[in-house]
Amino acid sequence: xxxxxxxxxxxCKSFGVTKAVQNVSFxxxxxxxxxxxxxxxxxxxxxxxxxxGIYSIDSGTFILDGKEIHPKNQVEANxxxxxxxVQELGTxxxxxxxxxxxxxxxxxxxxxxxxxxxxxxxxxxxxxxKYGFDRIKASHMIDEYNFEDRKLVEIxxxxxxxxxxxxxxxxxxxxxxxxxxxxxxxxxRIRSEGNxxxxxxxxxxxxxxxxDTITVLRDGVYIDTIKSQDVDEDGLKKLMVGRxxxxxxxxTDYGEPISDEVVLSVKDVSVPGLIENVSFDLHKGEILGxxxxxxxxxxxxxxxxxxxxxxxxxxVILADGTQINDxxxxxxxNLAYTSKDRDNESVVMNQSIGDNICLPSLNKLSSxxxxxxxxxxxxxxxxxxxxxxxxxxxxxxxxxxxxSGGNKQKVVxxxxxxxxxxxxxxxxxxxxxxxxxKQDIYQLMDQMxxxxxxxxxxxxxxxxxxxxxxxxxxxxxxxLSGELMRDPDMDENSLISKMV
Amino acid sequence: xxxxxxxxxxxxxxxxxLSRMAMLRRILPIVGLVVVFVLFNVLTDGRMMxxxxxxxxxxxxxxxxxxxxxFIMTMGGLDFSQGSIxxxxxxxxxxxxxxxxxxxxxxxxxxxxxxxxxxxxxxxNRKIKxxxxxxxxxxxxxxxxxxxxxxxxxxxxALLINYDxxxxxLACTVVILAIGFVAFxxxxxxxxxxAIGAGEKAAKFAGIxxxxxxxxxxxxxxxxxxxxxxxxxxxxxxxxxSGGNQLETQILIALVLGGMPISGGAxxxxxxxxxxxxxxxxxxxxxxxxxxxxQMLQLVEGVVFLxxxxxxxDRKSLQVIK
Numbered sequence: 001x002x003x004x005x006x007x008x009x010x011x012c013k014s015f016g017v018t019k020a021v022q023n024v025s026f027x028x029x030x031x032x033x034x035x036x037x038x039x040x041x042x043x044x045x046x047x048x049x050x051x052x053g054i055y056s057i058d059s060g061t062f063i064l065d066g067k068e069i070h071p072k073n074q075v076e077a078n079x080x081x082x083x084x085x086v087q088e089l090g091t092x093x094x095x096x097x098x099x100x101x102x103x104x105x106x107x108x109x110x111x112x113x114x115x116x117x118x119x120x121x122x123x124x125x126x127x128x129x130k131y132g133f134d135r136i137k138a139s140h141m142i143d144e145y146n147f148e149d150r151k152l153v154e155i156x157x158x159x160x161x162x163x164x165x166x167x168x169x170x171x172x173x174x175x176x177x178x179x180x181x182x183x184x185x186x187x188x189r190i191r192s193e194g195n196x197x198x199x200x201x202x203x204x205x206x207x208x209x210x211x212d213t214i215t216v217l218r219d220g221v222y223i224d225t226i227k228s229q230d231v232d233e234d235g236l237k238k239l240m241v242g243r244x245x246x247x248x249x250x251x252t253d254y255g256e257p258i259s260d261e262v263v264l265s266v267k268d269v270s271v272p273g274l275i276e277n278v279s280f281d282l283h284k285g286e287i288l289g290x291x292x293x294x295x296x297x298x299x300x301x302x303x304x305x306x307x308x309x310x311x312x313x314x315x316v317i318l319a320d321g322t323q324i325n326d327x328x329x330x331x332x333x334n335l336a337y338t339s340k341d342r343d344n345e346s347v348v349m350n351q352s353i354g355d356n357i358c359l360p361s362l363n364k365l366s367s368x369x370x371x372x373x374x375x376x377x378x379x380x381x382x383x384x385x386x387x388x389x390x391x392x393x394x395x396x397x398x399x400x401x402x403x404s405g406g407n408k409q410k411v412v413x414x415x416x417x418x419x420x421x422x423x424x425x426x427x428x429x430x431x432x433x434x435x436x437x438k439q440d441i442y443q444l445m446d447q448m449x450x451x452x453x454x455x456x457x458x459x460x461x462x463x464x465x466x467x468x469x470x471x472x473x474x475x476x477x478x479x480l481s482g483e484l485m486r487d488p489d490m491d492e493n494s495l496i497s498k499m500v
Numbered sequence: 501x502x503x504x505x506x507x508x509x510x511x512x513x514x515x516x517x518l519s520r521m522a523m524l525r526r527i528l529p530i531v532g533l534v535v536v537f538v539l540f541n542v543l544t545d546g547r548m549m550x551x552x553x554x555x556x557x558x559x560x561x562x563x564x565x566x567x568x569x570x571f572i573m574t575m576g577g578l579d580f581s582q583g584s585i586x587x588x589x590x591x592x593x594x595x596x597x598x599x600x601x602x603x604x605x606x607x608x609x610x611x612x613x614x615x616x617x618x619x620x621x622x623x624x625n626r627k628i629k630x631x632x633x634x635x636x637x638x639x640x641x642x643x644x645x646x647x648x649x650x651x652x653x654x655x656x657x658a659l660l661i662n663y664d665x666x667x668x669x670l671a672c673t674v675v676i677l678a679i680g681f682v683a684f685x686x687x688x689x690x691x692x693x694x695a696i697g698a699g700e701k702a703a704k705f706a707g708i709x710x711x712x713x714x715x716x717x718x719x720x721x722x723x724x725x726x727x728x729x730x731x732x733x734x735x736x737x738x739x740x741x742s743g744g745n746q747l748e749t750q751i752l753i754a755l756v757l758g759g760m761p762i763s764g765g766a767x768x769x770x771x772x773x774x775x776x777x778x779x780x781x782x783x784x785x786x787x788x789x790x791x792x793x794x795q796m797l798q799l800v801e802g803v804v805f806l807x808x809x810x811x812x813x814d815r816k817s818l819q820v821i822k
Binding site (some may be wrong): 107207306308328330331333337339344345346347348349350351352355356359360362363366370371372373374399415 | 682686687688691692694695697698699701702703704705706707708709765766767
């Protein structure tokens, strides 16, 4: 099975003066899972976006089964036999499940200018049944389903017509364990049918486990293509970063006692439909982890603690007796929160890095009876913390929208470090972030912990919970279902058993 | 390493290119103002220069009211009810002025603030898009103005004419703009407004009371225009059914001519108000002096407006118009 399916030849793509993909050439075979790895901004998504017609090609060619293809949009790409499951939400709200599945291919159901909705729904239902997603109904609006189910619909949409190549771009990080298993199952099926999968992920163990061949990109340049059985995680890291990745990744200490000093008490907190009667204490200098399936309510915990939940009951109390019921109060008492939805809830996208960092600290930075701000002072403050967290940027006037995911996260962290927050709630802090930045974030968390700050870390990545937390609380169906203490022998299975 | 170097160089080049674009956007309105001013002076044989007082007398109300709308648009909202606010507040000023003039000023401000509060309530609490709400209130209060002026225009106190001096009007405008400028540029007020325009949800998560801020801005914009009603009344003396008509369009055109991106956000600049209002008035009076008919005037203004919107629209953040 080493027949060539796709030849990538001298491919180039620039955005302005940024060369996103430079003269990349390699081959992808039939019947394989071909992983594409590299740090953020290495050109993986740019390359697959050109293949699926989302971006235009500057120069170079894709040759699919001996035929040059130039798709101008996703529908044309589908017609050539190429489909994609994107990183973020790829289904359209306001349409039914069936309409989403057959988007761009409605003509199959049109007779004399009239669409036969029944036939469309029937076929979509049959497909959903075949995939084992019976609980999703073709005639329902897609909006009725959660993120996870919408991803499943996308899997159907991208694979039902037996495409020759399916691109799966960073989809697994958005899925819970269950959803991942579903995805893996269908990856296996596609592969066994002799078709090809281009698999993009930051999760190296997953890459090694699920792919046959791995191509590494760095700064838009092709580095190497290797068989996954010939390489290990450290080897991959070295190829991606271009040097040996030294130093520790997670925390290495064990057996440090947790302080008795309680800094935050959560009592009987409920948010209708999301969490029920949750109570826990956060201790000084502790990293408290929250794990579970993505629908377990754990993401709402962060919002509830920060006073950002709608219609929350119960109390969140600081050590000095202050009750946290809204965001401004939370921030005033040095509580910080970074959302899983980074682009909407963490960074103000269309504003400068400087303003983003200074935003919660403006009171501290103003002076005089009129509370005036000076540009110089703001700039110095922003520069100081951007440097401390090593945000990769030209200067602090740059807009956040131009930064990569990892750097956006760093801007948010710089903001809260600058605010001198003592209690930090991090929801999925490393989602979609490459190894180097991940390492930076873990080190920052460890430093904060040593400085006596307390951290709540909510994550779907079980390994990082095990690696970083003093205590891990597992959630299931909106309730706490178990608690585990830091232990070098803890493995993922002990967590999963409490999750499902 | 060489690769790294070229990368930083090209990044810098890109940034330079971007800042050149930003520079162009920034100076284009100012250059436009100078060019249009010189052009009309040449075309009218200096008549514009000699009747500068007359030209400027039209700018005060627009400029003051534009500041409130500028704050609203910075947050990504819109306000079409400004003309009706000016009209109704002017009627109130006229009526109260017969008793007491300082009280009349206060009553005008209160009227404006009250209408602003109605806008704010439906926009923030009832979650209706701002342009829908303000178009509704525009019609509603225009109706009330028409009702109040059915029999005759509402006239103010005869004493009001004493206040109609360029010095007073200029002083009021300068003081209000100066306060606005300091607040917008040198306090957290400005950064908060821009943050709401650039990403409301994230602004909320950074601790800004976004709902309260949005509500207060409509009240403030109403109050400011309520004050402008006083300046309006001392100039015109009485209010007819069309009092304050089309002020909202004038403001919108003025701000856009001044280089303001219509979606607000971090790229707005305070001088948009001043340059824009002046440019609008110069253009308007220049064309009138040239003998262009009112109908023609609207057509020309429409074309200019469209061109400026096309140039200054920040397409990346257009979806945030609320």
